[in-house]
Amino acid sequence: MLIRRLWAFFAGYVVITVESRRLEKFLNLALARNILFWDVTFKRRNGLTMKVSIAGFKPLRHIARQTDSTVRIKSKKGWPFFWIKIRKRKMLAVGLLFFLTTIYFFSTFVWFVDLQHREQLKYLSEEEIMEEIYSMGLRPGVPNWNFNLRELEKELAVRLPKLSWVGITLEGTKATVEIVEKTLPPEDEGAKQPADVIAAKDGVVEEILVIVGEAVAKEGDAVSAGEVLISGVIYPKQEESPEDPNPEQLVEPRVVHAKGVVKARVWLVAVSEIPIIEKGERRTGSTARQVSIKIGGKQIIIRGPQKSPYQYYQMEQTVKRLPSWRSIKLPVELIINIYHEVEKYQIDRGAKGAESLAVAEAKTTIEKQLPEGAKIFDKRTEVLEKATDYGTVKVRVTYEVLDNIAQTKLLDR
């Protein structure tokens, strides 16, 4: 019906009133002549209104004469009449065209530059960044076709080295610059403040080298994480105290920024669990693409299959929406579904195979944390669980290595 109505609009039609004593005869003759008419509404005795196609109107007059009917045009509708109107008012058409081309032309420019950052800016101000962006050529009023966004991103990151990431997207007339600042190490202002050296992790002290401060831990001590190894608070030597003229006066300890290297045996532990029989899915590489438009609640598939052509598949969905303006959201969405065919697979490793895989996995996780050139004393592997009920093998791998566990902690007063 919609198509018929659209067709009627484009072809054009006239709404007419017919008055006749023989209305039925009039209608039948019109039918016999294959005249296109519709929406016949009874008005009063011997009178009705109906819609006739432009092509059908002329022969209708002939029929009217035959049946002694009077035909009057009530209104003319559709594109052809509209077109005649436009031809009479050329300036209107010119204005319309001008308006459309102007809109199109101006939509190819960047009118808004928006700066977005998820976190509070620490080193740079928004003005500074905007100034930099403007000076690179991305400013309101420039045509959007003569720059390469990827190049601009790189250039902005080079110009402002305190940025770790820059992303520029262009949506219509709005350019959005997203930035992330680098997290710079805190400036070395703590170097002069009093501090202790504490243990970063549990271990047995092997070697302790004090640069500044007073050693608290000795070689061979077992220390736990957080324990003070080198104190930044130095009390004057005992024998000085008796010579002090004023015993009541409290001896002020000297506070320093303790420094040193504490090497200790530490244990690096990694636990890894591997199923004996692994089941899973992997993509076979063949994909199917489906493009559809969603209008309101209706979804119309434009291209691609009706549903997934594969029995097992993973679906990747991208939804494209027209940019929303204020709170108005157009209920039109373009949905692209990509179906990736997957196949199920099953690997039976056997208990031994699973174990060796778990050990290897645990070792690699440890070796990632291993300081460079670390001295390894011992490597131990233990199978924690061979619960075949669960179908997994769990292992724990422990490395005993020599590592610097010194960590500076500022003294709070």
Place this chain on the structure above:
Amino acid sequence: MSNRIKQKATTRKNKFKYSLASLLELPKEVLLDLPKISLVGDLQMQLENHRGIIEFTEGKVRINTKVGVVTVTGEELVLRNITDQEIMIDGKIRVVSYK
């Protein structure tokens, strides 16, 4: 008029056509050139295979078909769509009858 229809329906040719249509499960309206009426609730009626309009007013539409006159009574009846093949009537339909 009803007599004439009976006569027609009982001719041997029509009988043969009817049994053929039944046997092959062909649409009878095509083989026997009969009107086919479909109703959508009491809102819309579609009649295929008509032979002209006999009467049209707001409350009553009479349509000629091969098996007689189909009378539709109701309120605010509008001929939504007419071709030489089919007629679609919109409005509040009360009665559809053959005469």
